[in-house]
Amino acid sequence: MQSIVSDSYAVHFDTIAFEQLNSCLKSNNYSTIFILVDENTHELCLPRFMSEISGEYNFEIVEIESGEVNKTIDTCVGVWEALSELGADRKSLLINLGGGVLTDLGGFVASTFKRGIDFINVPTTLLSMVDASVGGKTGVDLGPLKNQVGVINQPVMVLIVSDFLETLEERQIVSGFAEMLKHGLIRNEDYWEALKKVGSLNELKNHILPSVELKNKIVLQDPTEQNIRKILNYGHTLGHAIESYFLENENKETLLHGEAIAIGMITEGYLSHKLTGLSKDQLKDIKDTFLKYYSKITFSDKDISDILELLKYDKKNSHGNINFVLLKKIGETQTDVIISPELFKEAFAYYME
Incomplete structure (x- = not known):
């Protein structure tokens, strides 16, 4: 190789x-x-x-x-x-x-x-x-x-x-698979479609090289994350807040990184549908694909409020704004999108419905 x-x-x-x-x-x-x-x-x-x-x-x-x-x-x-x-x-x-x-x-x-x-x-x-x-x-x-x-x-x-x-163990494999699916969502619809058909670990191994190549091309263009490298954060703004919340809450089972990011990609997919043109059919495809691999989590109103409170600590914030990476369509992104607070609860509701 x-x-x-x-x-x-x-x-x-x-x-x-x-x-x-x-x-x-x-x-x-x-x-x-x-x-x-x-x-x-x-x-x-x-x-x-x-x-x-x-x-x-x-x-x-x-x-x-x-x-x-x-x-x-x-x-x-x-x-x-x-x-x-x-x-x-x-x-x-x-x-x-x-x-x-x-x-x-x-x-x-x-x-x-x-x-x-x-x-x-x-x-x-x-x-x-x-x-x-x-x-x-x-x-x-x-x-x-x-x-x-x-x-x-x-x-x-x-x-x-x-x-x-x-x-x-299988749970760790599935967690890593979330980042591979993200690479398809942000940059290559054909890769997204190919990953959806993976049926075994041996097949998955064959996709490691193209996934690393895809990320490497992005990083080479923007080593210090001033512009295009930001697209690698799709799903991670809400996803990291969810991961942090479950990590600090003794009453919650800790989520693996990929499990939290999968929720972030569905919820931020909903925001993409509302704000940056992601079609309803592609939104459904994203949700259906992730829920095929990752168990659905139930969030109470208090859970959601506490998670949203953590957004203010996100590394991508600047000038008091929380900046999101959203999808225009599968394979194409828009960076530095500022979200109205009322849309967050809608996004969680869409995830749970």
């Missing part, structure tokens, strides 16, 4: 990924190579990863607890302290082996430790392969608020090994 090359790094797949990794380790003479894992990737992915290393190097394993709830500055402090105690210097390398939480946090740790050391991302979930693998966004949450602290900084390389998907 071909590699995807951006301005400053490349995404390598499967066999080529390990060839490129071994070449990188051989040529860079890193003082120490740290591998950041969680309890799941330590057990399920690290042995396979280490078996592909050729050469003798000084490795140190650092483990954090899995889950969005641990994507915090406190966890970063623990990793920074571990790096310091284990003698990391500016010629050290951090390899982040895990899902989006771990690669986001690990990238931020590497970007800030001693003002920046090299890091390599090895995403092990579908979500991290098609979303967190490209673009250089790193960071952590601030309480329940998503990705409030971070920097944009590129890894040395990204290694996508599709075999790691075999370690995931």
Whole structure:
């Protein structure tokens, strides 16, 4: 499978990924190579990863607890302290082996430790392969608020090994699938239609490369999210608020990222129908498709009010306005749309009806 090359790094797949990794380790003479894992990737992915290393190097394993709830500055402090105690210097390398939480946090740790050391991302979930693998966004949450602290900084390389998907439960696979469907919605109707026909994990693996290519093309045009890169936020304004609300509310079962974003894409699809021309038939197609894969959630009036209150913390806000990315039609977007508050409750009502 071909590699995807951006301005400053490349995404390598499967066999080529390990060839490129071994070449990188051989040529860079890193003082120490740290591998950041969680309890799941330590057990399920690290042995396979280490078996592909050729050469003798000084490795140190650092483990954090899995889950969005641990994507915090406190966890970063623990990793920074571990790096310091284990003698990391500016010629050290951090390899982040895990899902989006771990690669986001690990990238931020590497970007800030001693003002920046090299890091390599090895995403092990579908979500991290098609979303967190490209673009250089790193960071952590601030309480329940998503990705409030971070920097944009590129890894040395990204290694996508599709075999790691075999370690995931189905719920995690389906969560990642939401971001792939989003790529079709914002940029390529044919891709959207193709994904709707996927019937197995092996078929899904064949769509990882085009999904990464699609996101990479957008990021290359706008690395710091000043214009076109904003379209990747479709479904994420309401989706992130929903995810944060369920994360902080002890009476709610925590939603995975893709599960919350799926709700965001339906509700923001409704806003698109009302404001930017998305047809009724395409709106129905979006809703029907997501509800095929994601269980419907019931929201009380209080739930909705509390979720909407969280919108004021969205990273895309400017000058006191909450800015949405909406669809003109499947494959075509409009950015920086400001929504009248009364439409939000209509959107949730449409989702639940």
